[in-house]
Amino acid sequence: MPIVDFTIDGIRASAEKGTTILEAAKLYGINIPTVCYLEGLSPYGACRLCSVEASTDGGEEFEVVASCTYEIHREILVKTDTPRIRRIRRMLAELLVASAPNVKIAQDIAARIGISRVRFKMEDNRCILCGLCVRMCEEQMGGRALAFAGRGTNRKVSPPFSKKSETCFACGGCDSVCPGKIIPCQGVKTPGELCGRCLRPEDMPFCCPMGTFGCFCERSPL
Numbered sequence: 381m382p383i384v385d386f387t388i389d390g391i392r393a394s395a396e397k398g399t400t401i402l403e404a405a406k407l408y409g410i411n412i413p414t415v416c417y418l419e420g421l422s423p424y425g426a427c428r429l430c431s432v433e434a435s436t437d438g439g440e441e442f443e444v445v446a447s448c449t450y451e452i453h454r455e456i457l458v459k460t461d462t463p464r465i466r467r468i469r470r471m472l473a474e475l476l477v478a479s480a481p482n483v484k485i486a487q488d489i490a491a492r493i494g495i496s497r498v499r500f501k502m503e504d505n506r507c508i509l510c511g512l513c514v515r516m517c518e519e520q521m522g523g524r525a526l527a528f529a530g531r532g533t534n535r536k537v538s539p540p541f542s543k544k545s546e547t548c549f550a551c552g553g554c555d556s557v558c559p560g561k562i563i564p565c566q567g568v569k570t571p572g573e574l575c576g577r578c579l580r581p582e583d584m585p586f587c588c589p590m591g592t593f594g595c596f597c598e599r600s601p602l
């Protein structure tokens with residue numbers, strides 16, 4: 381596989397042609413937040429939390445791209461942590477935690493990105509529309525028993541044509557990757573509250589001690 385040189389956060393780097401920016405960043409120890417990405421499943425590009433800035437003209441112009449879907453095929457410049465990117469991530473994290481405050485990854489992302497206040501109405505959605513279940517079913521389990529249906533606020537995951545699927549063989553693969561079904565954030569005491577206790581050591585005994593449940597912390601970055 382041909383190798384491509386590129387620059388990421390000022391580091392001269394190289395990767396196999398076709399590697400995504402997200403995968404390449406990991407190789408160089410650069411952590412980019414993700415929600416709808418899971419190694420082993422095809423990237424989906426839905427949450428945009430993994431946004432970075434990329435330039436293919438030597439730095440004249442930068443565009444915002446989803447690092448999980450953007451493949452490196454030629455020399456590029458990548459910046460993963462700029463004021464523009466921080467603004468985008470803050471807005472997306474705020475919308476995510478407002479939509480699903482009881483879904484742990486939403487609280488983890490909000491804490492990691494430093495959201496201390498949510499300007500939007502807190503809802504109680506359990507599905508964050510990450511599409512992991514759909515891809516898990518189709519790509520790893522061969523089920524093709526799930527699909528997205530509807531648009532906008534009516535968008536949801538359901539069996540194709542909203543009918544009980546004949547192709548579901550109850551393997552549980554979809555459940556195993558669903559962020560809405562894993563242990564909820566242990567720090568939320570009042571429904572809909574913004575947690576962030578994993579970043580305040582004095583609150584940790586009341587929350588998850590030392591990231592036991594996988595919260596963002598030094599030992600367990602998202």
Ligand code: SF4
Pocket residue numbers: 516517518521523524525526547548549550551552553554555
């Ligand atoms: S339980 Fe059914 S819907 Fe879920 S991954 Fe398995 S086959 Fe697909």
Ligand code: SF4
Pocket residue numbers: 506507508509510511512513514537554557558559560561
């Ligand atoms: S049901 Fe779970 S895995 Fe599927 S899209 Fe919703 S949050 Fe993601």
Ligand code: FES
Pocket residue numbers: 413414415416417424425426427428429430431446447448449
């Ligand atoms: S992780 Fe890249 S768009 Fe969701």
